[in-house]
Amino acid sequence: MIKVSSREMVEVRMKINGQVYEERVEPRKLLSDFLREDCGLTGTHVGCEHGVCGACTVLVNGSAVRSCLMFAVQADGKEIMTVEGLAKNGQPHPLQEAFSQCHALQCGFCTPGILMSAVELLSTDSDLTTDEIKEMLSGHLCRCTGYKGIIEAIEKVANRQKEGEKTDGSGVTV
Missing domain, CATH: 1.10.150.120 ([2Fe-2S]-binding domain)
Known part of the structure; x- marks a missing residue:
């Protein structure tokens, strides 16, 4: 595994399901991996890792996006909704x-x-x-x-x- 130095990390800030997340990530980290690994939002599933199966779809500023095809740095400053954000006040969507x-x-x-x-x-x-x-x-x-x-x-x-x-x-x- 290639080790990336901390100076190569990039700060990202985004609102996910109404909560602000600020993290330092490798520039090549996929949004799907960021959501699952850094944010603990494992409802976003990763299937094919090529954007074909659609399992990793999330909303980015209201538009459906394959999170396995988007880098976390591309989501900087954006509003993300994952499946965990659908239920409101304990009530299913x-x-x-x-x-x-x-x-x-x-x-x-x-x-x-x-x-x-x-x-x-x-x-x-x-x-x-x-x-x-x-x-x-x-x-x-x-x-x-x-x-x-x-x-x-x-x-x-x-x-x-x-x-x-x-x-x-x-x-x-x-």
């Missing part, structure tokens, strides 16, 4: 509830990334078609569920939003 109700998860490995992409999708449009949901899901690999329950869960939350249920913009009912 509506998508988390819908995933449970629609049997949209089995092993759960892909679920955090899919949830984060779905949050972004629902924040941009609650009048979603099944094809739009399938298009979003095309960037996520799930070997267990067959996607049917996942699509139903996202449609369920989208329909609630469309029916006028007041939310805070992330799908959380207020």
Whole structure:
């Protein structure tokens, strides 16, 4: 293993799930590794490490990003949301509830990334078609569920939003 001297470390500061994190990191440290190793946020899963499986998806300033393709230094000054940030005041996010109700998860490995992409999708449009949901899901690999329950869960939350249920913009009912 190559040892990096402390002068090669870079200070990063970002808000993750509402909490400010300031750390010194190697310039080549991936955001996924920073979240898991430095912040202890292990809900962000690392599967393929090539941005293909989608398991490591988080929101960076509201946009879904593959954290295995982004360096922690690129997230400096940004606002990050991981799957741990979805629940509010001990209450699951509506998508988390819908995933449970629609049997949209089995092993759960892909679920955090899919949830984060779905949050972004629902924040941009609650009048979603099944094809739009399938298009979003095309960037996520799930070997267990067959996607049917996942699509139903996202449609369920989208329909609630469309029916006028007041939310805070992330799908959380207020």
